[in-house]
Amino acid sequence: MMPRWEPDGVGRLQAAAFELFAEQGFERTTVAEISRRAGLTQRTFFNHFADKREVLFGLGSEFQREIVRELVACAGTLPPLDAVVRALQAASDAMFEERRAVVKRRYEIIAANPELQERELRKQAELTDAIAAALRGRGLDPETALLTASAGMLVQQTAVRRWTQPAESRPLRELLSDALHSLRTIAAHATDQWVASPET
Amino acid sequence: MMPRWEPDGVGRLQAAAFELFAEQGFERTTVAEISRRAGLTQRTFFNHFADKREVLFGLGSEFQREIVRELVACAGTLPPLDAVVRALQAASDAMFEERRAVVKRRYEIIAANPELQERELRKQAELTDAIAAALRGRGLDPETALLTASAGMLVQQTAVRRWTQPAESRPLRELLSDALHSLRTIAAHATDQWVASPET
DNA sequence: GACGTTGATTGCACAAACTGAAATCAATGA
DNA sequence: TCATTGATTTCAGTTTGTGCAATCAACGTC
Structure with missing residues (x-):
């Protein structure tokens, strides 16, 4: 029933990254920031994407x-x-x-x-x-x-x-x-x- | 006369990097290692090259x-x-x-x-x-x-x-x-x- | 010959990117 | 009931890359 976590973590990370990159640029955005906005941790980000660029x-x-x-x-x-x-x-x-x-x-x-x-x-x-x-x-x-x-x-x-x-x-x-x-x-x-x- | 430092620091860094990359691959070579072999410091490496790849x-x-x-x-x-x-x-x-x-x-x-x-x-x-x-x-x-x-x-x-x-x-x-x-x-x-x- | 300037190098402190290993714990299914 | 699965987390650690101040031989000038 109620899943243990909010669904579609990957999608949330992608969306958060897209927004932040558009708002403030790629370099000025940290992986920690992206993960926070997606309600996840930095480590989870790197579980899904090989590096910071790959999310795009x-x-x-x-x-x-x-x-x-x-x-x-x-x-x-x-x-x-x-x-x-x-x-x-x-x-x-x-x-x-x-x-x-x-x-x-x-x-x-x-x-x-x-x-x-x-x-x-x-x-x-x-x-x-x-x-x-x-x-x-x-x-x-x-x-x-x-x-x-x-x-x-x-x-x-x-x-x-x-x-x-x-x-x-x-x-x-x-x-x-x-x-x-x-x-x-x-x-x-x-x-x-x-x-x-x-x-x- | 006698220069303060060994000449051609850039060339030595390039040569050291080329050797080490060929010997053990790019990923398994650290910038500290390259610099050491060239008789220089990591900081000096980054004075000459914007990042680790650029040396090639x-x-x-x-x-x-x-x-x-x-x-x-x-x-x-x-x-x-x-x-x-x-x-x-x-x-x-x-x-x-x-x-x-x-x-x-x-x-x-x-x-x-x-x-x-x-x-x-x-x-x-x-x-x-x-x-x-x-x-x-x-x-x-x-x-x-x-x-x-x-x-x-x-x-x-x-x-x-x-x-x-x-x-x-x-x-x-x-x-x-x-x-x-x-x-x-x-x-x-x-x-x-x-x-x-x-x-x- | 004193003296200020130049410039390649260095040390230090630090942010950020990534990694390996072990732990958590709802869900699932046997 | 209970072992398993798997996405997530915590934590400790390495490496890349940067800003800033300090060093000090060489060089040119007075």
Whole structure:
């Protein structure tokens, strides 16, 4: 019946941390403070999160599962990079599109602190690896898989950057298409001869 | 004449840290230990480096200056991405090519520790921004500049990854050309129609 | 040659991030 | 009834990182 503790300790810690980081910044917030607001102890915080940064990155693994799911579900006839961007579009529709405000505030928190930016970059790298693994599962060689996954994530970052800007109001799905188009244009802009190694 | 202290404290700290990280790993090495081996104190370590990770990233800023220098020096007629890869080739020739062994050991140390990987990613992001700034200086709009710089860094990472593998013996310059070619192939592999947004 | 300034280094005291180990105690189920 | 489970707590400890004042050889100036 009556549980021994208030439910959802993890959620309370995440919410408390989000509020405090937004109010007074990441550095000026201590783990003790977060835990106190959530009605828990510092030690409990570290039972749930490996470190102070990690509390902001709960959605990451969900997004990763979603993308990989979409990617393996997607028809194998599509060129790899298109398949990746398709999966990103589907996952973004499912998880980002309706939460623009929250996602944006979260990015502002991260943008305001170098440590958090580092962690964000690491999460993106892990996601890149997961996508590359899925592509290898489709038969791509490891090199191409990783390069394709990286290019896909580059498209994702470009699109999300615009999506979180005040002036922008178009759906993330469209911005992903645009970013892919931009990357293609930049990559195709010249022939290889300019950078060929001299007399190999 | 006789200096008050042994010369090059920074260099001694870097060397001591490099050795200890290689011997026993990053986590199992304390700052006190590094400082002791360098004949200095912990406090002095933190006078020179903002944190424990930073001691491994001294060359980063040099490489950044070198690339930007090459980039602004390079003829403005070249397509942006080609100019970036050209600059990377020049900088790599000047700073990496003859130190393969050291660079490789350094990457092994970084690969063995998540915290160091995060810092490495941050340095790459900073380098990306510096390249983008140089491209804006050439008249590119900010969006394209950042995307081009990111694509260039993707080429760089792909090339360096191969360069540090045991089987590989070709010069980094060539691997950069190859990686650029791979990226172009992947990007060009299909038309945009597949990912166009449905009935906007 | 006296003398003030500079600057790399140090000692000390301290906040905050993390960790390992043992203890608590409602809930659960056999 | 009773052993087990598991989220939470307490506590003691290590390590990272910082602020501040002090040291003292070297250096330039008068």
